[in-house]
Amino acid sequence: MPKDSGIGAAIKRREDARFLLGSGRYSDDITLLNQTHAIFVRSEVANGEINSIDTSEAEAMPGVLAVFTGEDFVDVGGNPAGWLINSRNGDPMKEPKRPVLAHGKVRHVGDAYAAVIAETEQQARDAAEKINADIKELPAVIDMASALSGKNFVHDEIGTNQCYDWGWIEDNREATDKAIKNAHHVTTLELVNNRLVPNAMEPRCSIADYNPANDDYTLYTTSQNPHLTRLLISAFVLGIPENKLTVVSPDVGGGFGSKIYHYGEEALVLAAAKRIKRPVRWTATRSESFMSDAHGRDHVTKIELALDKDNNFLAFRTETMANVGAYLSNFSTVTPTILHGTLMAGNYAVPNVYVNVKTVFTNTAPVDAYRGAGRPEATYSLERVIDKAATELGVDPIKLRRQNFIKPDQFPYVTAAGLNYDVGDYDAIMDRLEHHADLKGFAQRRKKSEAAGKLRGLGINSYIEACGIAPSNLIGTLGARVGLYDAATIRVNATGNISVMVGAHSHGQGHETAFPQIVADMLGVDPDNVEIVHGDTSKIPFGMGTYGSRSLAVCGSAIVRGVEKIISKGKKIAAHMMETTDDKVDFEEGVFSVKGTNKTVSFGDVALKAYIPHDFPIEDIEPGLEETAFYDPQNFTYPAGAYACEVEVDPDTGQVTIESFAAADDFGNIINPMIVEGQVHGGLAQGIGQALLEGCTYNEDGQLISASYMDYTMPRAADLPSFIVDHTVQTPSTDNPLGVKGCGEAGAIGSPPTVVNAVVDALRSANHNVTHIDMPLTPERVWAAMNN
Amino acid sequence: MTEVTMTVNGKTVSGSVEGRTLLVEFIRNDLHLTGTHVGCDTSQCGACAIHVNGKLVKACTMFALEADGAEVSTIEGQANDDGSLNVIQQAFKEHHGLQCGFCTPGMVMAAADLLKTNSKPTELEIREHLEGNICRCTGYHNIVKAILAASGQDVSNIAAE
Numbered sequence: 043m044p045k046d047s048g049i050g051a052a053i054k055r056r057e058d059a060r061f062l063l064g065s066g067r068y069s070d071d072i073t074l075l076n077q078t079h080a081i082f083v084r085s086e087v088a089n090g091e092i093n094s095i096d097t098s099e100a101e102a103m104p105g106v107l108a109v110f111t112g113e114d115f116v117d118v119g120g121n122p123a124g125w126l127i128n129s130r131n132g133d134p135m136k137e138p139k140r141p142v143l144a145h146g147k148v149r150h151v152g153d154a155y156a157a158v159i160a161e162t163e164q165q166a167r168d169a170a171e172k173i174n175a176d177i178k179e180l181p182a183v184i185d186m187a188s189a190l191s192g193k194n195f196v197h198d199e200i201g202t203n204q205c206y207d208w209g210w211i212e213d214n215r216e217a218t219d220k221a222i223k224n225a226h227h228v229t230t231l232e233l234v235n236n237r238l239v240p241n242a243m244e245p246r247c248s249i250a251d252y253n254p255a256n257d258d259y260t261l262y263t264t265s266q267n268p269h270l271t272r273l274l275i276s277a278f279v280l281g282i283p284e285n286k287l288t289v290v291s292p293d294v295g296g297g298f299g300s301k302i303y304h305y306g307e308e309a310l311v312l313a314a315a316k317r318i319k320r321p322v323r324w325t326a327t328r329s330e331s332f333m334s335d336a337h338g339r340d341h342v343t344k345i346e347l348a349l350d351k352d353n354n355f356l357a358f359r360t361e362t363m364a365n366v367g368a369y370l371s372n373f374s375t376v377t378p379t380i381l382h383g384t385l386m387a388g389n390y391a392v393p394n395v396y397v398n399v400k401t402v403f404t405n406t407a408p409v410d411a412y413r414g415a416g417r418p419e420a421t422y423s424l425e426r427v428i429d430k431a432a433t434e435l436g437v438d439p440i441k442l443r444r445q446n447f448i449k450p451d452q453f454p455y456v457t458a459a460g461l462n463y464d465v466g467d468y469d470a471i472m473d474r475l476e477h478h479a480d481l482k483g484f485a486q487r488r489k490k491s492e493a494a495g496k497l498r499g500l501g502i503n504s505y506i507e508a509c510g511i512a513p514s515n516l517i518g519t520l521g522a523r524v525g526l527y528d529a530a531t532i533r534v535n536a537t538g539n540i541s542v543m544v545g546a547h548s549h550g551q552g553h554e555t556a557f558p559q560i561v562a563d564m565l566g567v568d569p570d571n572v573e574i575v576h577g578d579t580s581k582i583p584f585g586m587g588t589y590g591s592r593s594l595a596v597c598g599s600a601i602v603r604g605v606e607k608i609i610s611k612g613k614k615i616a617a618h619m620m621e622t623t624d625d626k627v628d629f630e631e632g633v634f635s636v637k638g639t640n641k642t643v644s645f646g647d648v649a650l651k652a653y654i655p656h657d658f659p660i661e662d663i664e665p666g667l668e669e670t671a672f673y674d675p676q677n678f679t680y681p682a683g684a685y686a687c688e689v690e691v692d693p694d695t696g697q698v699t700i701e702s703f704a705a706a707d708d709f710g711n712i713i714n715p716m717i718v719e720g721q722v723h724g725g726l727a728q729g730i731g732q733a734l735l736e737g738c739t740y741n742e743d744g745q746l747i748s749a750s751y752m753d754y755t756m757p758r759a760a761d762l763p764s765f766i767v768d769h770t771v772q773t774p775s776t777d778n779p780l781g782v783k784g785c786g787e788a789g790a791i792g793s794p795p796t797v798v799n800a801v802v803d804a805l806r807s808a809n810h811n812v813t814h815i816d817m818p819l820t821p822e823r824v825w826a827a828m829n830n
Numbered sequence: 831m832t833e834v835t836m837t838v839n840g841k842t843v844s845g846s847v848e849g850r851t852l853l854v855e856f857i858r859n860d861l862h863l864t865g866t867h868v869g870c871d872t873s874q875c876g877a878c879a880i881h882v883n884g885k886l887v888k889a890c891t892m893f894a895l896e897a898d899g900a901e902v903s904t905i906e907g908q909a910n911d912d913g914s915l916n917v918i919q920q921a922f923k924e925h926h927g928l929q930c931g932f933c934t935p936g937m938v939m940a941a942a943d944l945l946k947t948n949s950k951p952t953e954l955e956i957r958e959h960l961e962g963n964i965c966r967c968t969g970y971h972n973i974v975k976a977i978l979a980a981s982g983q984d985v986s987n988i989a990a991e
Contacts, residue, residue, distance in 0.1 A: 054923055054924065054926075055923065055926065057931070058922065058923040058928060058931075059915060059923065060931075061928055061931025061934045061935075062905075062915055062919040062922055062923060062928065062931075062934060062935075062938060063865070063905070063906070063908075063909055063915070063919070064863070064864070064865020064866070064904065064905035064906040064908075064935050065865065065906075066865070066931050066932075067864075068864075068867070068932065070864075070868070071858075071864035073862070164848065164850070241966055242930070242932075242966060243867075243869045243875065243877060243930065243932040243933050243964065243965070243966050243967075244867070244869065244930070244932040245868075245869065293930075293931065294930065295867070295869075295930045295931065295932030295933075296929070296930040296932060296966050296967055298966070325868075327871045328869065328870035328871045328872065328875070329871055549930050550929035550930030550931070550967045551929070552929070716926050717926065719926070720926045720929060720967075720968060720972060723968055723969035723970075723971040723972065724929065724966070724967045724968055724969045725969075726969055727966075727968075727969030727970065728966070728969075750870070750871070750872045750874070751870050751872055751874030751875060751964070752872050752874065756874075756964050756966070757969075758960065758961055758963075758964060758970075759956070759957040759958075759960035759961070759963075759965075759970040759973070759974065760954075760957040760958050760960070760961060762957075762969060762970055762971075764953070764971050764974065764975075764988040765969065765971050789969075
């Protein structure tokens with residue numbers, strides 16, 4: 043395989059041309075014959091009792107075809123939580139029903155309680171305004187601490203606002219308490235991990251098409267995992283048989299977690315399409331996205347770090363309140379627990395870790411996994427408290443981290459938080475970071491900034507994440523209600539080109555380019571002859587979709603396994619063609635050969651023979667050349683990195699600017715470095731956004747006061763620098779055949795504490811006694827911290 | 831409903847619209863030119879950026895009726911005559927200036943607008959010119975790089991490593 047197109051080559055993306063020419067096909071671009079339009083009527087109050095909903099006026103409006111309310115769905119199932127988390131006392135988590143449309147009560151601003159279907163979108167919108175709902179507003183449950191102590195419940199039937207009280211690892215609790223009690227030094231930090239809105243640029247869209255002739259359905263929807271969406275609709279919500287429902291996710295304009303989940307709008311358009319026997323479509327406005335997409339983060343945490351007299355870490359102890367919103371979204375219970383608590387040892391050889399998480403219902407939109415999902419929260423807590431400890435102890439923050447790193451010869455290393463890190467070299471990563479960050483020149487740069495009246499700060503961070511979210515046997519023991527393997531079908535067509543049907547879904551990650559590089563490398567064919575098919579449950583065996591930096595590690599490995607099967611069968615066919623046995627056949631660079639001879643047949647000839655088996659020993663070899671593999675790894679992968687950020691702070695205004703940002707990551711082996719760098723850039727931007735700009739805000743009445751881009755500050759081009767990105771440290775994962783680890787979330791995980799560490803450093807350089815500022819570090823907050 | 835006629839990507843088109851029909855709705859729903867996207871409802875995101883009478887405009891900020899008689903250019907009209915990617919589009923591909931592709935048409939239209947008046951923009955000028963366009967995927971790094979490259983400037987200084 044020429045190295046300019048196989049594994050490791052930075053080949054340009056084949057999907058780009060259609061996007062650049064305006065010929066991408068996103069859900070909202072699809073027009074179906076005879077289509078109708080749905081508009082949802084959403085709650086304007088955070089908490090309210092629905093006394094009555096009068097739909098008669100709406101039903102009489104021009105073009106209206108149907109009106110739905112929660113009444114229409116009382117007999118169908120709720121949208122379930124995908125992960126059972128038990129409390130420390132063994133009680134299962136509280137799981138109130140999440141209905142298709144609110145019934146009885148509305149529980150957050152934006153909670154949909156009715157829907158209108160009409161000939162045109164405008165007619166549906168006009169009619170939606172004529173729905174007369176008598177909703178009695180009730181006091182809202184917003185603040186988490188008050189929610190836990192109060193008697194005003196989001197779900198009256200469960201009699202508490204606590205979903206669970208989780209401990210990790212419960213057997214470590216006593217030892218951790220003791221280590222902290224007896225430590226030479228304990229650093230304590232209370233912090234908020236700010237609530238965010240994922241904000242994929244494409245708003246959610248769902249279009250349902252019902253075919254009465256066969257009683258089957260097609261749902262076009264903006265999903266990161268169409269199979270899971272089908273499974274949830276079929277098994278839990280509407281009961282449509284899986285083989286009567288096709289879910290298609292065509293081009294999807296970003297997800298970042300928010301499009302993992304099944305949403306009620308999908309069920310509604312399906313039910314409506316069946317009732318009116320016409321296609322029904324709905325596209326969210328951005329305001330609807332803010333109100334009804336699953337949000338991210340929203341933790342309040344107290345973390346303690348205990349050290350001995352030599353600055354060795356002895357223990358991390360964390361208490362967290364995590365906001366889950368008004369209903370359990372599909373992965374909302376695992377995000378603040380398993381994906382957060384298991385990472386609370388970070389990159390460190392620390393003997394004691396204990397994490398307590400209380401997850402809380404509030405009258406806000408559901409909160410679930412957003413880029414990084416639990417791991418940014420873990421990293422932020424750890425890396426902020428370590429920085430604070432370095433300040434308190436007067437030691438260099440890099441030295442303190444290096445001293446406590448797990449060393450390369452300690453792998454595989456089972457952490458005090460229960461994960462088994464297979465491989466890594468954190469000092470080597472830090473070396474690369476120091477190389478790029480030019481630490482020696484910092485004092486000079488700080489002087490220059492000071493001469494210009496600015497404060498300059500340097501922030502450092504090191505992070506680890508658990509990716510390739512998969513191992514079914516492991517996650518099963520941790521409460522997962524699904525398996526998280528992935529699947530691929532490799533179809534070698536008679537003419538020798540190849541279709542690969544994959545369970546992962548590409549919505550910006552470049553699978554259509556990177557996956558063929560794997561196949562091409564293994565089969566010695568041109569990657570342009572390999573086509574990736576994704577996002578259509580009728581074409582793909584199965585799949586658990588794209589999130590948790592899992593596509594390459596899990597689905598990519600399924601591709602490898604499938605191609606291995608193709609080679610194995612190809613050898614049988616080649617052996618038949620060359621009149622030998624398959625154990626005597628080698629395969630290399632697209633050519634089958636008989637060992638020790640000059641006999642060869644090409645891959646293309648074998649493919650053709652597979653479909654024209656005139657002289658096949660049919661009892662030994664089936665015709666055709668198509669194989670399917672399901673791949674389920676034994677462990678997570680563990681990408682790690684170290685980041686450095688320099689900021690300038692304007693002491694007069696509190697304005698922070700990012701002057702430079704360097705990221706050194708270890709992603710193991712890399713298939714396409716260009717795509718990897720792009721993934722890191724995007725993650726960094728979202729993490730810097732969290733640190734400086736973004737904050738989803740509800741007021742005490744539960745009104746969402748950041749419900750548009752006028753109020754919710756998205757990072758724009760001028761807010762960000764160009765980034766230095768390094769991935770030269772590559773310790774290949776030992777757990778998957780590609781040796782890959784995943785890169786999609788790294789930037790968002792590592793950057794928030796880096797930025798905050800830098801700003802605190804800048805302020806302290808001017809003798810401000812500041813130890814912490816909660817994100818986002820708006821000018822107002824920074825100024826207040828300096829002037830309090 | 832009112833008749834409206836305009837030139838879109840060199841072709842004369844007409845249709846009948848409500849007073850409240852936005853230009854972007856007319857372009858997407860009536861002309862089926864779906865490359866122009868809708869990413870927000872407050873004229874903030876720039877996914878619907880097009881050119882109207884040579885000016886960069888967010889197609890969600892105009893009613894279709896306001897464009898009566900106008901010369902409109904959308905992403906579908908940007909390719910070279912032979913259908914290949916133009917210089918800006920090619921640079922976006924070359925420098926990985928797009929991921930999910932949703933903001934991309936607006937970014938290309940904004941870039942074209944910039945390069946029309948400033949043939950050699952600085953990195954800062956590019957970043958400032960993109961103030962009306964949000965991208966959630968790329969962190970802008972490679973978009974900026976692509977626009978610099980499209981203007982014929984050296985991009986080795988902002989190489990990723």
